[in-house]
Amino acid sequence: MGARSGTVGARGVFARPVPLWLLLLLGLLLPLGAAAEGGPGPLPADAKYQGSEEIAAPADPDSLKDPRWCRVCHPAERFTATVWKATAHHEQRCTDCHSGYHFNPHQPVELGPHAGQDEAGASPERRKEAAKARCTTCHSENKPIIEKVVHGEGREGSPTCADCHGEAHSVVTVASQDKLAYRRAMNARCEHCHADEAKMAKVELTTRSVDNYHHSVHGRQLGLGGEESPGCVDCHGGHQLTDFEKDGPKTCGECHTSANAEFVTLGDHRRYTRDERPVSFFTLKFFAWLTFLSIMALCVHVLLDVLATARVTWARRRRGDDA
Amino acid sequence: MSDRHDHLVGPDGELKRHAEVQRFDLHQRIQHGLMASSFTLLVLTGWPLTTHGVGASHKLVEFFGGLAGTALLHRIAAVAMIISAVYHAIWLVMKLAQGRLPFSMLPTLKDAKDVLHNFSYFLGLRKDRPRFPRYSYFEKFDYWAVFWGVTIMAGSGFIRWFPDVITSFTPAWVYEIALHAHADEGLLAALAIFVWHFYNVHLRPSIFPMSWVFITGRMTLEELEIEHGAEYDDLVAGLKARQSKDEAEP
Numbered sequence A: 001m002g003a004r005s006g007t008v009g010a011r012g013v014f015a016r017p018v019p020l021w022l023l024l025l026l027g028l029l030l031p032l033g034a035a036a037e038g039g040p041g042p043l044p045a046d047a048k049y050q051g052s053e054e055i056a057a058p059a060d061p062d063s064l065k066d067p068r069w070c071r072v073c074h075p076a077e078r079f080t081a082t083v084w085k086a087t088a089h090h091e092q093r094c095t096d097c098h099s100g101y102h103f104n105p106h107q108p109v110e111l112g113p114h115a116g117q118d119e120a121g122a123s124p125e126r127r128k129e130a131a132k133a134r135c136t137t138c139h140s141e142n143k144p145i146i147e148k149v150v151h152g153e154g155r156e157g158s159p160t161c162a163d164c165h166g167e168a169h170s171v172v173t174v175a176s177q178d179k180l181a182y183r184r185a186m187n188a189r190c191e192h193c194h195a196d197e198a199k200m201a202k203v204e205l206t207t208r209s210v211d212n213y214h215h216s217v218h219g220r221q222l223g224l225g226g227e228e229s230p231g232c233v234d235c236h237g238g239h240q241l242t243d244f245e246k247d248g249p250k251t252c253g254e255c256h257t258s259a260n261a262e263f264v265t266l267g268d269h270r271r272y273t274r275d276e277r278p279v280s281f282f283t284l285k286f287f288a289w290l291t292f293l294s295i296m297a298l299c300v301h302v303l304l305d306v307l308a309t310a311r312v313t314w315a316r317r318r319r320g321d322d323a
Numbered sequence B: 001m002s003d004r005h006d007h008l009v010g011p012d013g014e015l016k017r018h019a020e021v022q023r024f025d026l027h028q029r030i031q032h033g034l035m036a037s038s039f040t041l042l043v044l045t046g047w048p049l050t051t052h053g054v055g056a057s058h059k060l061v062e063f064f065g066g067l068a069g070t071a072l073l074h075r076i077a078a079v080a081m082i083i084s085a086v087y088h089a090i091w092l093v094m095k096l097a098q099g100r101l102p103f104s105m106l107p108t109l110k111d112a113k114d115v116l117h118n119f120s121y122f123l124g125l126r127k128d129r130p131r132f133p134r135y136s137y138f139e140k141f142d143y144w145a146v147f148w149g150v151t152i153m154a155g156s157g158f159i160r161w162f163p164d165v166i167t168s169f170t171p172a173w174v175y176e177i178a179l180h181a182h183a184d185e186g187l188l189a190a191l192a193i194f195v196w197h198f199y200n201v202h203l204r205p206s207i208f209p210m211s212w213v214f215i216t217g218r219m220t221l222e223e224l225e226i227e228h229g230a231e232y233d234d235l236v237a238g239l240k241a242r243q244s245k246d247e248a249e250p
């Protein structure tokens, strides 16, 4: 997301050492005071921009929407062809999301190239909202869903698209990812908030789901590289969070073909405490003691045997029996 | 004593101390071998899931072809272990039908006495170890521990294998018990075998470095006297009785 990337800001153009000839070129192309997006008209066919050959987004030589212009001041590694091509948004131009410029580097800072942009100078919450609005410009099918679910309510601390899907400049498609890497990355994003006690306290939740997940068979399997083992969203769903009361058996049934209502309760992230899971609690206690005491008894027997053998052997040696 | 003990006696009637007695027949050795190999594989393929945070677990999983491979091998070994148990059960029934089941595995009063005797020996209160019968109390313990162990591990293992099926006719806590019982009993079984059983049958100084009985099924008279004094005494008494009988009937 532009708002999080750190590359967008009023200081942009003057903060970087841009070759003089380039500024001159820009100066020629952008008449002073031209604030309209259309800019100065077509780029000359032989125009050279810094790193221009490397930009991967579709060129648009007729307007300032040509991403090569952006590259002039934003030469970051991630906007090069190799990196950008691998991302999900490689078909998009910078201006598809970062819209509303007054493209003029010669304006005072507050009216500089990004002056018209949504989030310039806005509060973090406002910037998040703006970011969400930009994603749903294209991903419009999600708009009605996310507004209804708890994550989309726009409360303080609610996630934006990028918080769950990854930063917009580096987001990659699900299909292009290694299953395991995808699940782990997705889990990490859920945990970013759900393992944070302070954040969870604000919304009257606890972090135990995360703790319990890592102790559960599913969590342990994923930790060991189980490609078929579910991460958070495999059970809880994405935009539309799963209602386990209603859809539990169906959800679990995607892997466990005979899943039933009773089965669903096994995955409810309750803790192995006396109150929440008494059977588990006492089974664990019983077997812990059984194992501990049995092993101690066996080890003591072994140890005594060793000591007795040593004692008898030394006694015999001293008497010279073994000579 | 039968003819199968003739080879233990020399031409002059003296005992050949390096001659061997048969302890396990081929069936018993196959049962033991199948149990031992499937058990080892079960421990190796089950363990990573318990100690999932350890580097060695990841290496093991990789070695067994990923988590799917590990889980599959665990199930194959589980079936092999159950087959060895069923094999043993059938063998017991056959022996019983033939009237040749010796019942020498059943606990007796002598075992209780042997425990006390052995601990007295450990503590220096007695000079010698007990003279154990055909199966010492710790061998009997191992045998019955496997009965309990296989029942618990196979029972809980199947519940873990088919959790969705099980919960359709039992309450969820049945699965919860199986989940923990399987992991903890697994630990107990692994330690019991690799510490206690290995010490008693291989590493004890009188046997070290290893016993061949589980492979050859045989043991020398000399070893028999040390490990199973009571059985040895019975054997020698039998041989003596037969010798004097032979001498009496020219």
Ligand code: HEM
Pocket: B039, B042, B043, B045, B046, B047, B049, B050, B051, B070, B071, B072, B074, B075, B078, B079, B081, B082, B149, B153, B154, B155, B156, B157, B158, B160, B161, B162, B179, B182, B183, B185, B186, B187, B189, B190
């Ligand atoms: C003495 C023999 C066995 C040992 C030592 C053993 C050991 C283990 C261990 C340590 C685990 C991981 C437990 C955890 O941390 O939650 C496990 C999991 C499991 N075991 Fe066993 N096990 C044995 C026999 C069996 C048998 C006989 C079966 C099946 C009939 C079985 C089926 C399973 C299943 C289904 C799992 C769950 C993990 C998975 O899905 O791969 N095990 N075992």
